Amino acid sequence: MNRLTPSTRKVVRFLALLTAAFVLAACADNAPLDTRGDNLQGPEARDIESFLRWVLWIAYAVFFAVLGVTLYAWKNFRIKTEDYEDDEFPEQISHNNTLEIAWTAAPAILLAIIAIFTIGLHQSLNSNSENPITLDVADGAGGATTVEWEPEIVVVGQQWWWEYQYHFGDVDLVAQRVETLPNADITTATQMVIPVGMEIELEITSRDVIHSHWIPSLNGKRDAVPGRQSAPWKIQADEPGVYFGQCTEFCGLSHSRMRMQVVALPEAEFQEWVTAQMQGLELSPETAAYVAELEAGATVPPANAEQRAIDTFRTKCASCHVLDGVTDGIVARPEEQLVSGAAPNLTHFATRTTFAGGIRNVYETDTGEFNRNDIAQWLRDPASIKANFTEPVSETDSRLRGMPNLGLTTEEVDDLVSLLEMTAPQEGEFEMFEFIIEETGVE
Amino acid sequence: MSVTENTDVAHDHVVDDHHDDHPSDSSYVLIALGLAFLTAVEVGLFVLEDWIGDNFGLGSVKIALVALMIIKFWIVGAYFMHLKFDNPILTQLFVFGLVLALVVYFIMLSAFEFSFWNDGLEDQGLPGGIS
């Protein structure tokens, strides 16, 4: 090594540093979107990673072979300018067909082997196994029934948040466009809740532009293409927890702020969650009566903060959002307001721990307090949290992309935040809630 | 270059050494008549499509129409565009583009699960008959 020229040494040192850096970086922790190592909690993600590792080893070998030959040549065949003799020639070898064939065949064979394993992995990622789960669900008539649910969730991307639909009935989700699907039994946003240890089939689609659904610790991504229902894409989580995701297909202004999470729960907790989600909002008797009058078409002045909030919600929010039990009589027409034609269902807003496309938390992750500040800010001026278009599409198209600034007063905002807080799970209703709240934060 | 070529212009020394096989005007007319006939057959097939389809199985009309199309294409290319008589490099260049287009777009349409031969109407809900 000591015969190396200074610049060669520089290169060698630099490459050593670079390699060290790579190795170090491989151990980086607290990267919740990491596609490698401990962060992986799904069998698919792990299969992919372990295969990639092998290929990366081959790649390192090929690269260092190429680099090695280059450096060797540098060291041994280099002629310094001052030593350069005009009439000194190396042997003029111009070709060697055996060699050529060898180095055509060798990579081809190597790649053929990689190809075989690739196909194997591809097959296994694209095959589905049956693992139905028995759930008690509301039957719509006040009672409960039991269904065999083959876990299957409709994932709908839109600017700039994700909707998740659970259909427990007998609906062929694959054959239909999302616009023609019947109302889902559970509709939630930004946080998908799944039972742990079970293969979940995702039917991914979009209402506006192309997005991509990606939970790196569970599986690779799959695009949400409007007008198309993706071939089923599965995810599975081994451990209860919250798994982070990010929309990865460029989808316009707030693409970077279009995140999502998967909450994996043990089967019993999942059942609890389902039961809670299938109930409407619980109101005090007076408020219920007030709502009933409003629904009947009467104009009644609100008597308290809660009723004021409901009034505001019905006049300002209900054209896009739904609050089951409060806005039943109003047909929300988000398609007239929004390019994507949907806004999150807020009935169970506070059972989710993240909002605004997954970039803000509903609860402080350290204290568990309801995050009034952020939610109030969101209501006051959504664009200050997540870039939105405040202007309509065009002069002829008055639809918006994202949540508009409704010009709410401080009091209205306050009332609405309290109303949203009411949607939180009741004491003891949802055992793992604290755990989810904790897991929601990134540090 | 037709055979009559070097009779008119006084100082034209051109000797037709290798292009004698260019068709004459009358053969061009014959070729055109042939093309017209093929077109008539095509339209005839179209008109009789229902009856033929019933008797010879689905797709036979399509196959026949496509075959006729290819024949017409070839005749125009070979004779009117005299690829048959020109330097083969021209045929190679042209056919390369043509075949490339066919192959690439065929693969593209297959990726849409598009079928030229049998796109049933049942899955019309989605573009190109995909589901």
Added chain:
Amino acid sequence: MAIIDRPLAIGAGDDAVETVDRPLGSITRPQESGTWRDWLTTVDHKKIGIMYGAAAMFFFVIGGAEALLIRLQLATPNGTLLSPEVYNQVFTMHGVTMIFLVAMPMGAAFANYLLPLQIGARDVAFPRLNALSFWVFLFGGLFLNSAWLLGGGADGGWFNYAPNSTVTFSPSHGIDFYALGLQITGVASLVGAINLITTVLNMRPKGMTLMRMPIFTWMNLVVQFLLLFAVPVISVALFELTFDRLFDANFFNTEAGADPLLWQHLFWIFGHPEVYILILPSFGIVSEVIPVFSRKPIFGYSFMVASGVAIGFMGWGVWAHHMFVSGIGPISVAAFSLSTMFIAVPTGVKILNWLATIWGGKLRFNTAMLFAVGVVSMFTIGGLSGVTHSIAPADTQQTDTYYIVAHFHYVIFGGTLLGFFSGFYFWWPKMFGYKLNEKLGKTNFWLQIVGFNVTFGPMHILGLQGMSRRIDTYDAGFGFEFWNLVATVGAFIIALGIAFFFVNVAVSRRQWIAAGKPNPGPDPWDARSLEWMTASPTPIHNFDEEITVDAPDEFWHRKYGYDTEGNVVRKATAEEVAQDGSNTNVHLPSPSYFPILLALSMPIISYGLIYSLWLCIPGGMLLVYSMVGWIFEHPDDPNAAHDDHGHDDHGDAPDELAAGDDEGELVGVGAGAPETEATNG
């Protein structure tokens, strides 16, 4: 008569020129005046090549500045330098600028300058069309960038997926500029492709068989074929997008049942051949530089040619690897996954042949050689990460992350751009008559290669850590902070390195000329191919007389032979063999105003389409005027001295938009030259 006019002279002599009645009052053909105006009207492939290079460099600084903005924004979490709106425009325009206005035209610059020289021709087949290509490209590029001043650039990403690119989702005019601007530059590429293919296929001198052409020429021939067939595909996609946006068509209107994947297919059917359009010129350069500085012939010439052709072919069958997660169906995914992988085989053949060329050579590590060897290893990194993408299941974790960004910067910066820099240092003396300073050059190289690895190396890690691309900012807590900062630092090291290049150009020129250094001579590097067989800088007529070729590396074989033991011995010096460029009796094609005028009409029409159709009227009039003028332009400048065998470039090929022009030209020319030299002969 010298052969020099041969390439131009397929046919009509101009003895009858003076008898032409000047039709339709078109402007007089300009003459060489020795001023800057020459550059506007030139039809000389060398001047055009240099202008291509200069324009590409100009756009490179713009694209680079955009890159630096991106890096500044991403240096820390929650960056606020750029708003999301602006960020989206910046990265889109960065990608579009770098690909279409830097890498492609820089390849065209080298091809233009070198192809005719390397095959020993006087000029390209259609000199005026060549000028047209350049001006169309330049105006297209300026048009695209003018969007910055007119309400903001395109914001849909460089591949601009529908339906995010439709009016509903991108109502500002940015994407109109994208669609029309790329359409315009596409015309330039298509015209150039037809021109250069014809040149290479049809205008080689005696003995220059295809398998004796330099590898650079071969690789560019493949590139031009790729352009010939790929450009129409993106043209159709862009037409469809334009019609959707401007005339309410429904190609990508999902509400009307359109399928967004149509855009993806059309774009990537163009897009993947495009990446080989970007890399093959650079492979060609490396294949010229390495043998010269190794003092060995290229190893496995025929395999080098064949693998380049194979890459060109295979490049057509892999496009959907950009769509592994688009939902194209598992069978398509598997098929494209496999076809993609095997592209590594011909590419590997190239890498290994370069290594074999170096092996056992007598290596001079000049700046050009450093850059060339840099390509070999840096491109390999990018190629290998490409192979990891080609594994479809793995790609589902990688796609649209910084891992991809790392891949394509390694292949494009580490392959294409380093190759171009190698070419600059190598051919600079041939183009400008002075060498670039080696010290500054080496500083340039080391800064660039170190900066490059510091910038893009960490992006592999970021990508695998799950950092998405095209995000205007990221939150703390995802583990992205450190490497982003490193990458930003690296980007500024690159910028410094490139600044050294500009300094080098300025300094070397002054040092060389002020110091009165002698001309570097025809062959400063002891090179092998024909362009070195004429004076430096290349005389305007290229060669004094036609070269008859007996072997690949003809020039080398004229300088050197073998003794009985097979050792190389010098037969002659370069000066003895090379032509001195003193022939003044060579007829040159006359300059013309019409290429630039015709090109100018395209952005005018495009502005008209965007803002007011009224503007299309003057644009269209300019278009028609310049076409008609072009057609009826004097085949030659009647005042310029010329020998009686003079010929003009009166053969031009039709291009898509101007199909009218050239046919007419034939007629026009014929009008002036009823008799041919040959028939009079």
Added chain:
Amino acid sequence: MASATVAVGHGADHGHEEHETNYGMSNNKMAMWLFLSSDCLLFGALISTFLLYRTNISDGTVFTEPADVFDIPFTSLSSFVLLMSSLTMVLALSAVKRGDERNGRIWLLTTAFLGMVFIGGQVYEFTIFSAEGLQYSTNTWTSAFFTLTGFHGVHVSVGILLLMGTVFGTRNSGLGKEKSEAVELVGLYWHFVDIVWVIIFTVIYLIPIG
């Protein structure tokens, strides 16, 4: 240039070998074929787009028979006209080649005329469609259909301009044998436009869906 066929093809006869190109044809001719080859990809993309959308009418009605909208006898007639214009084109070339300038011009004009008849038919068809409610932006099918046939129509129109240019641009200088290459190239373009229509006619008009 115009006489390249003469000069180049037979350069050897005159001892002007240096004028011979590598493939023995003029650059113009090679360039024209390259352009046509490239145009295959252009029309291929347009045809593929049409095929993709050909069953796709968003208001819920679906084509079962192209005949519902197409007037096949009419289109057959205009296809026939275009086909015959290819014949007149070769006759024009043949006349010019043997130095028969008068007939050359007549045939060229006939070709242009037939082309105009075809374009006229297309304009008529478009008007009918549009009157029946199938406008450019009605649905994906109409967009694809009008764009494809429109592109073809533009190609034909350019061909007509080329033909007229050839006839009228040579009024002073004559349309002698030495111009035959110019005529030949116009002809190549013209025939190409014709074979594209051969495909369009079959694939779009004649092949039934379903």
